[in-house]
Amino acid sequence: MSAAAAPHLPRPAQIEAYGNGGFRFGGKNSKLSHRGSLLCFPDGIWAWPVAAFTDVSEVALAEVFARSGALDVFLLGVGIDPAPVAPALRDAFKAHRIAFDPMTTAAAVRTWNVLLAEGRRVGAGLIAV
Numbered sequence: 001m002s003a004a005a006a007p008h009l010p011r012p013a014q015i016e017a018y019g020n021g022g023f024r025f026g027g028k029n030s031k032l033s034h035r036g037s038l039l040c041f042p043d044g045i046w047a048w049p050v051a052a053f054t055d056v057s058e059v060a061l062a063e064v065f066a067r068s069g070a071l072d073v074f075l076l077g078v079g080i081d082p083a084p085v086a087p088a089l090r091d092a093f094k095a096h097r098i099a100f101d102p103m104t105t106a107a108a109v110r111t112w113n114v115l116l117a118e119g120r121r122v123g124a125g126l127i128a129v
Contacts, residue, residue: 007044008032012116015040015109021128023109039063040112040124042070050127053078058092064123068096073115075101077108077126098123105129 009026015038017024022035025045039048041063050060056076058065064074074093076085085102093100103111105126115122 005046007046008034008038009045011044012040012042013045014113014116015126018105018109018126019129023126023128035128037128038124038126040126041067042121042123043067048125050125053083053127056089056125056127058089061089061092061125064098064125065092065096067123068098070121071098071123072121073099073101073123075103075108075111075115075122075124077105077124078102079105079127080129 009032013025013027015023015025022033023038024031024033026032034047037048037050039046050056064071082102082104090100101111105128108124108126112122112124112126
């Protein structure tokens with residue numbers, strides 16, 4: 001994702017469904033679907049060129065770190081199998097003062113929806129399953 005890339009949706013939205021390699025979101029007035037992974041932020045939802053947990057790196061998370069002043073927590077939906085996160089990646093989140101919580105994509109979608117409904121400053125990287 002580059003800063004010039006247009007979001008799929010220029011606002012945050014609940015994730016209504018996931019699976020079959022993609023997501024559905026946007027509410028009843030703008031039901032959108034996307035095949036592939038997503039980056040979700042308080043200012044919108046973007047495609048994320050990450051296909052597997054092994055693709056997650058500081059480079060892949062550059063847009064997250066660029067929003068460090070706007071995020072309190074970042075959820076990482078790693079797919080269907082939880083995996084240990086490298087200490088360097090955890091340290092990067094700590095350096096940017098963003099709480100970091102890796103979990104399955106299913107759990108990340110549910111948590112994103114709850115925290116978004118609460119008005120929290122949350123971001124999520126959701127790897128498609």
